[in-house]
């Protein structure tokens with residue numbers, strides 16, 4: 518194997534695909550090795566390469582690859598992306614409709630775009646291309662099976678041989694291996710199920726620019742329809758451990774939304790996980806970002822903004838560690854501090870909202886009917902504010918505390 522990134526240009530990839538050279542013998546140590554090329558891994562690769570680190574991003578899949586996800590980008594996600602990333606938006610959303618456990622429907626709009634919807638395969642490939650353009654090497658079809666540290670180096674065992682680096686970022690998602698090495702602790706795991714259905718002409722028209730949210734039958738559960746260019750993504754999320762109930766909720770939801778008769782072009786599921794407030798974000802020369810670290814909005818289970826923001830910070834800290842500007846403990850401490858200041862506060866606010874929502878979904882549903890409730894909802898989705906900032910207001914704090922006591 519050579520370390521030369523020009524090697525990636527040897528094979529001619531299919532249109533839109535990233536090439537995947539084989540890894541056959543141990544390279545010289547990389548500065549930064551990133552495991553996983555989802556949003557957190559690509560942003561870590563982008564940031565580390567920008568900081569001048571010799572960076573390699575590996576992923577077990579070939580790209581473009583499918584990812585079970587609604588593909589909803591809130592304003593905080595868009596704001597955290599590098600300027601040179603062209604986001605492949607499929608639908609700009611300006612309207613939202615709501616039901617409570619499949620009951621009466623109401624719709625709200627006003628104030629412009631509230632969400633941008635992407636196909637994750639396209640979006641993730643665009644981010645990976647940005648990392649590559651920043652100077653990161655990319656190797657796909659490489660599955661990491663073990664991580665070990667010795668003599669100021671991390672050795673990562675892969676299905677294509679061993680790789681060594683001065684710093685590693687684990688961005689390998691909610692079922693990843695690197696989180697286990699770091700000792701990530703979780704307090705909430707949910708199961709998300711999705712069906713991608715092919716809209717007919719009537720459905721295409723009815724869903725243009727609109728998403729739907731249903732507050733579900735079990736505590737903390739909810740469902741969505743997110744329209745893309747060629748498919749409607751219908752999904753549900755519910756606490757892990759109730760697979761039959763989760764499947765039934767998706768089937769009922771499709772029927773309530775008049776989508777049961779449409780062809781399901783893909784059905785899939787994936788776990789989402791939230792870390793405990795004191796879960797480690799690094800160990801030695803290894804940092805974890807995005808889903809691998811359990812960074813996720815506990816109420817909505819929105820995770821892309823957490824992935825891109827934590828990935829970017831992890832990439833910078835890993836580069837500074839590899840370049841000798843930080844010791845391993847300083848790198849972990851500085852990453853933990855930055856993540857805590859930005860994302861820890863947001864997760865704590867989401868956790869309080871989830872507790873209230875689990876007990877009183879009707880209160881949330883009713884609030885969205887009001888002008889003030891809709892304004893807060895759209896300000897959050899647009900990224901003009903965050904739930905944590907909203908909860909700094911005395912009236913919001915008192916309202917949520919009352920719901921949590923009630």
Ligand SMILES: Cc1cc2nc3c(=O)[nH]c(=O)nc-3n(C[C@H](O)[C@H](O)[C@H](O)COP(=O)(O)OP(=O)(O)OC[C@H]3O[C@@H](n4cnc5c(N)ncnc54)[C@H](O)[C@@H]3O)c2cc1C
Pocket residue numbers: 552553554555556557558575576577578584585586587588589590591659660661662688689690691692693694708709710711752753786787788789806807808809813818819820821822824
């Ligand atoms: C049903 C559902 C709907 C969702 N909808 C939304 C939404 O609309 N908006 C939103 O913001 N969030 C949503 N999320 C959450 C969002 O999908 C995740 O938070 C986000 O993908 C996290 O990005 P990531 O880069 O950390 O991990 P991932 O996107 O999971 O990427 C991890 C990468 O690591 C690779 N990998 C895994 N293991 C290995 C290994 N051993 N070796 C090498 N590579 C490996 C994988 O192939 C993958 O490419 C949803 C989640 C679910 C389950």
